Amino acid sequence: MNHEVAIRAEGLTRKFGAFTAVDHISFSVEKGEIFGFLGANGAGKTTAIKMLCGLLQPSGGKASVGGFDIFRQTGQLRRNIGYMSQRFSLYEDLSPYENLRFYGGIYGLPRREIKPKAEAVLKKLGLWEEKDQLVSALPLGWKQKLAFSVASFHEPAIVFLDEPTSGVDPVTRRQFWHMIYEAAHQGTTIFITTHYMEEAEYCKRVSIMVSGRIQALDTPGKLKEQYQVSSMDEVFLKLTR
Amino acid sequence: MKKFLAFVNKEIHHIFRDKRTLLLLFCMPIVLVILFGFAITTEIQDAKIVILDKSNDPATREIKNKILSSGYFKLKRVLTSERALEQAFQEGDTKLAIVFEENFYQHLEKHNMATVQVIADATEPNTASTLTNYISAILRDYQQTRQVTGVMPLQIQTETRMLYNPRLEGAYYFVPGVITVILLLVSAMMTSVTIAREKEFGNMEILLVSPLHPIAIILGKAIPYVSIALINALTVLYIGYAIFDMPLTGNLGLLLLECLLFISTSLSLGILISTVTDTQQTALLASMLGLMMPSVLLSGFIFPIESMPTVLQWISNIIPSKWFIIISKDIMLKGAGMATIWQETLILAGTTVLLILASVAKFKIRLE
Structure with a gap:
C-alpha cells in the first residue's frame, strides 16, 4: 500500500467561548487506512469531525482532507468525502432506492449511472426485496448498513463515520465492519468514532481523545503493549480516568 | 442544476408520501373559504x-x-x-x-x-x-x-352608495383574507416545519456536508410549496368566483404576480423561523403564534384596522398580510393597476429583502 496522506491535521483547535472543545490536535491518516477516533462522550470527537467535514469553522490550526484545505477548499472537499452522522441520516419516508437515488443526485452522479448502481447496492445489502418499502419499516441494523452505503455511494475518497454502530446488535455490527473492510480494501479511507472497544481492535490505528486533546495514537497492538494491558478496553479506561 | 433538481424531486416525494398533510394542504383552502363564506358572513337573510x-x-x-x-x-x-x-x-x-x-x-x-x-x-x-x-x-x-310621481315637493335626500361592493357581500371581504392566510400558512409554516424536520432528524448535517449549496437546500425546500401555494390561491379565487360571485375586476396576471411576491415574503419569514428553531414542534408553534395570529387578528382580515386602538394600528403596519390584503382587494374589487398599489408592493418587496438578508446572516452564524 502506498503512503499517500488522506487526512492531515496540525494544531487543529476549536473554541466555543471560553471552552476549548478541540485543543491543538495533530495527526495524519493514510489513504486506505481505517482510523479509529476514540474518546469518552464530550471529549470533542464530533466537533473534530465536523471541522474536518467543513461543517464547522476551526478557531485555529490547519487541516487538509483528501488534499483539500478545510478552510478554503470546502467545495472540492465536500465532493470527495462521505459522512454518516451519529444521528440517523436516512429519510424515513422514502424507500431505500429513493434514498440512494437522492444522494446520488445531490452528489451529481449521472442519472443513467445511478439506477444500476443503486440496484447493485441494494442486491448486495440483501435489501432487494424491500427496495420499495419505506425506510421507517426497516430494522435499525439494516438502516445503518444502508446509511453507510448511502454515505459511500458517490465513491468518496474518505468516509467519516460518527458512531455508526451504536445500538446495533453484534451480528449486524460484524457485517457492518465487513463492509468497512471491503471499502478500505478498495482504497477508501475510513475515519470512524465508536464506543465499542472491540471495534477499536478492528482499526489499523486509533487515537484516544481526552478533554479536547489526543492522549494516545498508535496501532491497537502497540497501545496495549505500551500500557501493559491485554485489551483496548483497559487502555481506554487507563487513559480516560 | 441537476443536483438541485434531485433535491426538489426528493422534496416532492416527501410531500406526496405524506397523504394526510397533502390532503390538508389541498382541502384546507376549500374548507376555509366555504366556512368563511357561509358561517362567518356579515350578511343577514330572513x-x-x-x-x-x-x-x-x-x-x-x-x-x-x-x-x-x-x-x-x-x-x-x-x-x-x-x-x-x-x-x-x-x-x-x-x-x-x-x-x-x-x-x-x-x-x-x-x-x-x-x-x-x-x-x-x-x-x-x-x-x-x-x-x-x-x-x-x-x-x-x-x-x-x-x-x-311628483306628489311631493323637492326634498334634500342623502344618497348612500356602497362603492365596489354595492350589495355589501361578505365574500368580497373575506376572499382576499382567506387567500392571505392560506398563502402564509402554506409558504411560511410548511417551509419552516420542513426545514426544521431536516434538522430534527439529523439530515441537515448530511446535506450541508454534500456539495449542495445551503441556498440550494433552502430553495429546494421552498419551490414545491410555492407551487402548492399558487394552486391554493387559484382554488380560493375560483371558489370565491363560482360560489360567492366574487368579481375580479383587475388583471389576473397582476394578482398572481402579487401573490408570488407575498409568497416570497412568507417564505422568507418561514426560513427565518427555521434558522432559529431546531424542531418541527417549535417551528410550528413559532409560525402559529408569530405569524398566523397577528395575520388573522391585526391585518384587517377580520377586524377593521380603523377601529383598532392607535398602538395596534401602528403594529398592523409591520404585518405583511395587511399590505397584501390591501393589494388583493384593490385589484379584485377596484380593478386597480400598478399605479395604485405600487406603495404596498414596494413595502412587501422591501420586507422580503430584509427578511432574506436576516436569515442569510443567521444561517451563516449557525454554520460557524
Missing part, C-alpha cells in the same frame, strides 16, 4: 320581524311589501297592540319591529311627513345596526318613488 300597522292604508301596505320582498326580512307575525311588542322581543328570535303610526297615509299626503318606528333587538349590535340600515334604505327608496 331576519324575523314583527309589524304593528296602526293605519293599514295604501302607503303602509306598499312599504310592507317592499320590506318583505327584499329577502332580508321574514314576517314573524302581525301585531295588534303595543303591548305585544315587548312580548315579541322576549321570545328571542324577533330581530326587529316596525310600527306605523295612525293615519300614516293622510299624514304623508297632508304634511309630507309621517313616522315609522323601527325597534331593533340590540343584544347583537352589529345585526341590529345592519338591519336598521336595510330598513332605512327601503324607506328612502319608497320616498324616492313618490318623488318621481
